[in-house]
Amino acid sequence: MSEQIRIEQDGRVLRVIFNRPEDNGVSDSMAAALSAALATAHETSDVVVVSSVGPDFCTGRIRDAGGPPSAEAYARRPEYDAIFNSYKSVRSAQVPVVGILRGRVMGYGTALAALCDVSFAADTATFNIPEITHNVMPTMVMSALYDRVNRNAILWMAYSAEFIDAKQAMDWGIVSQVVAQDKLDAAAAGFLDVLLSRPRPAILGLKEYLRVAPRMDEQAAIDYARALHSMVNTSAAMKKAH
Template identity: 60%
Template sequence: MSNELLVRQDGAVLHVTINRPEHGNGMSDAMARELIQLLDRAHESSDLVLLRGAGADFCIGRARDPNRPAPSPDAYERREEYDVIFDCYRAIRRCQVPVIGVVQGRAMGFGTAVVALCDVSFASDAATFNIPEMGHGIMPTMVMSALFDRMNRNAILWMTYSREFIDAQRALQYGLVSTVVPADRLDQEVQDFCAKLAASPRPAIRGLKEYLRSAPDMSEQGAVDYARSLHAMVNTAGAMKNSPQR
């Protein structure tokens, strides 16, 4: 692993910090590949992943890898070059343990997409969010592929068309983040939440992720039947025996 992603294991919590503060924590393709590997293996050592940025910002978008050649002019080749970003989005979705995002400053483009994909996202009341791609002559369907089932259509299109920053409270209204807390309380609120989550039965946490990953694409009856099966299976797991009966 490079020093552009700082990784620290603290008990059941895997801390991953985007570590390019002098560049707003822009995410290169090489960093995205590292993040994919971390997320795909997180369940082997951890009950949750805590993802944040070093310094003032969360992530101001993508950054080109040093010495990388210019993008291919061929559409099919260029499509493959972008697959690492789509794979990174999928890795957050499929991660077997919860991914918790912590946003202390700007989240832009790719950063906004990552925040939306996290299972729970904390935002400082000083955090801001935007999708600037249209201002650079780029149609932002890459980012939109992360948002289409997280935010409503009008909110997505307003952010992409206007390119304006929104504050944390509007991000909360749009469904982009889970909660907004005062900047001076951010670390403590995150710590308290992670402790509560780490103390929860692991089968239940993983079962919730599994259900929400699949149920929205099912028919109503299929989603109900799947819930019945998971409810019976998870609630009879050995790890649930010490939990209060419901």
């Protein structure tokens, strides 16, 4: 597993690097390793950066198990847990998750790109949801996109399986920024410098609010904002002189 995914501490940054350049896929065990890293990232880091070795960020999910999947639904369902759990781990991570995307971003890659709190895409990156071309209904990916991307865009991608360019992906809310390919790493590094200059309670509080508030009714979301605002802004770290 250490050969397929690298997890490296870089100061206050935890770097998760998919390292499968022979096919640019992400296996179920790699997704499980991502989940494990994100679950404890806040203990050592202020941000997690997810990137990939090779020409593509991710060309989709790859099953670890040999042989065909079980023909029985209840036996097969747990095979998908690593993927669904990795989606949940990005949403639940206490620190921001930043994606650096280049090349093809397909299926699981598209889901992960949209789930990241901030994502930078090379202007040459392309995105699609190819599952239906393999006679697979792409509800796994859609479970990551349903609250990130508008309904019409999701369904067009799911039905057509066609690639969209990085600018379209940004317009649809899959990525945050599109950058010239030769400036991608520098742009992401510059953003990390800015992020790490912010007080930690605010970094944590912003992600916590946007993880929880959309599930609340209007008054509850306002009340939660009031409480979190008071709690974070009275913390010692917010009072330090810059």
